Amino acid sequence: MKISIGGLFQALLGSSVTVLSAKSVDAVVEEASDNEIADWLGAMKAGKPTGGNPLNINKQDKIVTLRLRIGRPAIRQLFKMLSKSQLDFHEEWLLDREVDEAAELIKADDPLLPF
């Protein structure tokens, strides 16, 4: 059972996403298709994390809650795909973003010790 990141992102187009940290997001997919629900149910039964690890599947209302373990580039891609109203940020992510921003600026600076 393997669900591609691309496939996941398509599913997330209509969902709301909470960015937890630099490496994980939670997504609530509403109106999931029968095929998507079948794929994710299969993944849950197999107990395998896939591109998206389902936390909860509500078959009746067709709502799937996913936890995605994805890297920073994938998160950036998500930002481009989703509207601001779909995104929410966990505090940890915001703090981590400041750490990374500081690191990026500091690395770009010239060495300070004379040698």
Place this chain on the structure above:
Amino acid sequence: MATNRNKLIHAALFTPTSNGWGLPLLFWASPGCGKSAILEGVAKAVGLPLEVLSPGERGEGAFGVTPVPSADGTLMTYPAPDWTGNMANGGIVFLDELSTAPPALQPPILGLALSKRIGGSYLGPRVRIIAAANPTEEAAGGWDLAPPLANRFGHLDWAMPDSEEWSDWLLGSIDDEEVTPIDALKEEARVMAAWDEPWAETRGLIAAFIRSRPELLHKQPSLGHPDSSRAWPSHRTWEMAARAYTAGAVHGMSDRDRDEFVGSFIGMGAVSELVSFAKKNDLPKPLDVLTGKVDFKHSNKRLDRTYAVMSSCASYVTSKTVSEDSKRQKELAAKLFEIIAEVAEEAIDLVYPATKLLTDTDLYKVSPTAKAVMRKILPVAQKISGRKAR
């Protein structure tokens, strides 16, 4: 006297630099005092081939600057001189009577002195450069050394043996100079194993010193001044001086010998101030601070000391030796971030260089404290970045 000189030569030959082994030394001596013979003895003792190059005697060809047409006559080439073939596994190039080098030959000697390049060829990391010069007024056809060439060497005076020393030598070791052989490769390995901590300590010390005395970073004597052909502080010579200072610890030199060695690059005035700064600040060893053996406390009244300690600790944590054990490196980095966090509460700008070293080595997320420091330093980084963008 000879013992001191031989120690300095040994330390210079076995000091690692950014392009291999050896700090270039230039001995100033009157003709006929036996420099070449002593260098031959040193080379023999360490098992390295010696090539004596005298600009006045060997001419331009020996320095790889004589153009030769290619076989088809379409290009001019600068073939490596024949003697470079002996240097494949290392060696000592002794530039004798350097003050007989005419101005036109000084530029190629620049490349040889510091980059170990001759013509278009790199001689290799195990080739060392030592030079000697007669004072200009005593050299046959002598020239002053141009400041850029002078600034590529450590300058030492080669004292003439007095009558007693010379008589002792005549009656004693004239036919059998005492030479203790050592294995150069083993000595290089020993030096590298002992290098990282004192090197980190020195980097912190000198960075803090230059921060407190910025006018000493580059202080070139005016053109024509006799000192412009000797040791003076520059960005380049400070780096060489830092390596000499570290070599003093690694080779077990006395403070006096070490100061003479360091002063040969930046001048004795600058080294006196450096030594006085080091004494005043009584800097602890980085590993002692990081392992808690020494309880370092930041004081607002001793900002230079704090700067030196944090810089030397960061330099040590990011050194080659420590980086070979990733777990230990992260532990030491986490400990250093605790110190940095404490200092950052009172003097955020002071922690920037140490934090930068840790960040450049991707050690900025080793602990929650590290992340807190990074968040705290973000406005400083933004300010610096904005200032540079303008």
